[in-house]
Amino acid sequence: MLEDIVLGLGMIFTPENLFWAFFGVACGIVVGAIPGLSDTMAIVLFLPFTYYLSPIAGIALLMGLSKGGNFGGSIPAVLFNIPGTPQAMVTTFDGYPLAQKGLAGKALNTALLSSVIADACSDLILIFLAAPVAALALRIGPPEYTAIIFFSVVIIAVMAGNDPCMGILSVGLGLLLSTVGTDPHSGSPRFIFGFYELADGISLMPMVIGLLAFSEALRQAYGWLKRQAEGREEPPVHIPGNQGLRWQEFKQIAPTIARSTGIGACIGIIPGIGTTVGSYLSYLAAKKCSKNPERFGQGALEGIAASEAGNNAVNGPNLIPLVTLGIPGNLAAALVLGAFMMKGLIPGPTFMQNHAQLLYALFTLLFFSNLFTFILGKFLVRYAGTLGSIPETLLISMVFVFCVIGAYAANSSLFDVFLMFAFGLLGLALTALKFNLPTMLVAFFLGALLEGKVRQSLAISNGDFMIFFTRPVALVFISLALAMMVYTFAKGFSRRRHTMSH
Amino acid sequence: MIRGKRLLGLGVLVFCLLLWFLIIPNQTEGKTGAEFPRLIVLFLAIPGAVLLLRSGAATGAAPLKGEELYALRRTALLLALVCVYMLVIPKLGFYTSSILGMAAFLYCLGVRTPLQIILTPLISVGLMYLGLGLGLSFRMPAGLLP
Structure with a gap:
């Protein structure tokens, strides 16, 4: 492993790789800091351009966007009380009250320091856990693999939102969309309905951009037009001053950062739970352990540190199932998987064996991205207020144009542009029906892998489905998944009955 | 809202029936080719049925302002x-x-x-x-x- 790490280090020190990591972080912070734009949208819009970069540079750009965007999301949370990313919601609890007291700079510096420290620790966990988990993954057979994917899919579905039914429907729809294209067994086209452009499956770019960026831009446009018609005023902006953290204050928040890093890292390893849960649980734990819990919600530095460390610590461990099993833990990881696939690299149990140096090079770049986040964050915090004043009309118009570029980029095909438009409309309809689009996309990414493993298992057993119930490890994971489904449905029914009786 | 979810559940079940009896047989080759898509249909049908069976008072959507x-x-x-x-x-x-x-x-x-x-x-x-x-x-x- 050490040899691979050393050789991997040698691969990253090129101006190209470092430039794209730096550029990714800068764009991530800027996009995350603009209310209404998220780190996910940044990754989606930049994903097509990784096609033109080397694998390390492309992934460095995406990871930079993710890390920069994660911190960037805390900027509008503190300054405008609007979380730039869903996981920054908890940061508003104490960040905005602190900004109202004229301490926006201190709040943002706390968020930056907590984010960077927790993220770096989570990257260390990734580096040291990836190899042992990959070694373990090499020993599992197709039925066990199928059961693990099924278990992951069920967790992702039931954790997706308030309604597990909608989560499972989203997963089902994602899996169904993954079957469009060519049957891997017979080689004949299926579910293409005469559109031969779909013979290789639904192109990733038009689908992701349409569902996540285009439909989101339309929703933003609707929101903007509605606010204009209502004549609603924008919230006041608190310009951050040059207020760094004192040593005494750092000592005060250090235990919170450590605890939240642990919580976030544990959550990160399990696919589907995600950063928002990480930040919320960390916040609750910090409040419970505090000697002055009444300060939480009034502008406590520990509250900001817990939220930011909790959500950033999820990032590293979240990549463990991706690089060792090919299972993306969340949407950002799924998009990174998409970038790997565009380069002909398929993450899975043998990935660590065959591309160890490349992986360690990428892991090392994660540290550089953290360093860049710290440097750029320190610098950009001063201009954070300005980023929020970029006209929303300009951003929405530009996103439309970027959607077209992104959809066209991968295959130079206008069919893909229209496919993106169709997926944008589908995204709007599914959001209105309360489907969970990120969950659906993660399932779409998992579809081909799941189908392959199901078919391999059935080939071993001559088509007998009992193979999934006679192998102990497979049985454990399938039982856990089924138990979780039954539990969430039963809980939903009893909650509904309780609500109706009141 | 409840009525909307029930309608959605009904829609999902109808879609599942269409997939099972019409689309999958016509769009796939042989029993093996249909196996995985049919497993997904079963996976979709469970929440569809749960949504359809949900009880509660029907509430209409508020008119647009x-x-x-x-x-x-x-x-x-x-x-x-x-x-x-x-x-x-x-x-x-x-x-x-x-x-x-x-x-x-x-x-x-x-x-x-x-x-x-x-x-x-x-x-x-x-x-x-x-x-x-x-x-x-x-x-x-x-x-x-x-």
């Missing part, structure tokens, strides 16, 4: 403009269409200053050309341009 109706109409117009923009790309080329398209989007979103409507698309698309066209040698449909 004037502002919401205005925003909805404008968004529909914006969607139509995006559609026109995509249709003219092969004829006019990406950069020309994008300048015109962005100007139309800005107008539709309520920008009324002529200078903003003209300069913003010119500068934005110019920067895109510098970054993507020249920087990354990324080729978009040329259309009218050589």
Whole structure:
């Protein structure tokens, strides 16, 4: 492993790789800091351009966007009380009250320091856990693999939102969309309905951009037009001053950062739970352990540190199932998987064996991205207020144009542009029906892998489905998944009955 | 809301039946080819049935307010403009269409200053050309341009 790490280090020190990591972080912070734009949208819009970069540079750009965007999301949370990313919601609890007291700079510096420290620790966990988990993954057979994917899919579905039914429907729809294209067994086209452009499956770019960026831009446009018609005023902006953290204050928040890093890292390893849960649980734990819990919600530095460390610590461990099993833990990881696939690299149990140096090079770049986040964050915090004043009309118009570029980029095909438009409309309809689009996309990414493993298992057993119930490890994971489904449905029914009786 | 979810559940079940009896047999080859899609149909049918069986008082959707109706109409117009923009790309080329398209989007979103409507698309698309066209040698449909 050490040899691979050393050789991997040698691969990253090129101006190209470092430039794209730096550029990714800068764009991530800027996009995350603009209310209404998220780190996910940044990754989606930049994903097509990784096609033109080397694998390390492309992934460095995406990871930079993710890390920069994660911190960037805390900027509008503190300054405008609007979380730039869903996981920054908890940061508003104490960040905005602190900004109202004229301490926006201190709040943002706390968020930056907590984010960077927790993220770096989570990257260390990734580096040291990836190899042992990959070694373990090499020993599992197709039925066990199928059961693990099924278990992951069920967790992702039931954790997706308030309604597990909608989560499972989203997963089902994602899996169904993954079957469009060519049957891997017979080689004949299926579910293409005469559109031969779909013979290789639904192109990733038009689908992701349409569902996540285009439909989101339309929703933003609707929101903007509605606010204009209502004549609603924008919230006041608190310009951050040059207020760094004192040593005494750092000592005060250090235990919170450590605890939240642990919580976030544990959550990160399990696919589907995600950063928002990480930040919320960390916040609750910090409040419970505090000697002055009444300060939480009034502008406590520990509250900001817990939220930011909790959500950033999820990032590293979240990549463990991706690089060792090919299972993306969340949407950002799924998009990174998409970038790997565009380069002909398929993450899975043998990935660590065959591309160890490349992986360690990428892991090392994660540290550089953290360093860049710290440097750029320190610098950009001063201009954070300005980023929020970029006209929303300009951003929405530009996103439309970027959607077209992104959809066209991968295959130079206008069919893909229209496919993106169709997926944008589908995204709007599914959001209105309360489907969970990120969950659906993660399932779409998992579809081909799941189908392959199901078919391999059935080939071993001559088509007998009992193979999934006679192998102990497979049985454990399938039982856990089924138990979780039954539990969430039963809980939903009893909650509904309780609500109706009141 | 409850009625909406029940309708959705019914829709999902009908979709599952269509998939099982009509679409999958016609779109796949042999028993093996249909196996995985049918497993997904079963996976979809479970929440569909649960949604259909949910009980509760039926509540209608609140009528749209004037502002919401205005925003909805404008968004529909914006969607139509995006559609026109995509249709003219092969004829006019990406950069020309994008300048015109962005100007139309800005107008539709309520920008009324002529200078903003003209300069913003010119500068934005110019920067895109510098970054993507020249920087990354990324080729978009040329259309009218050589």
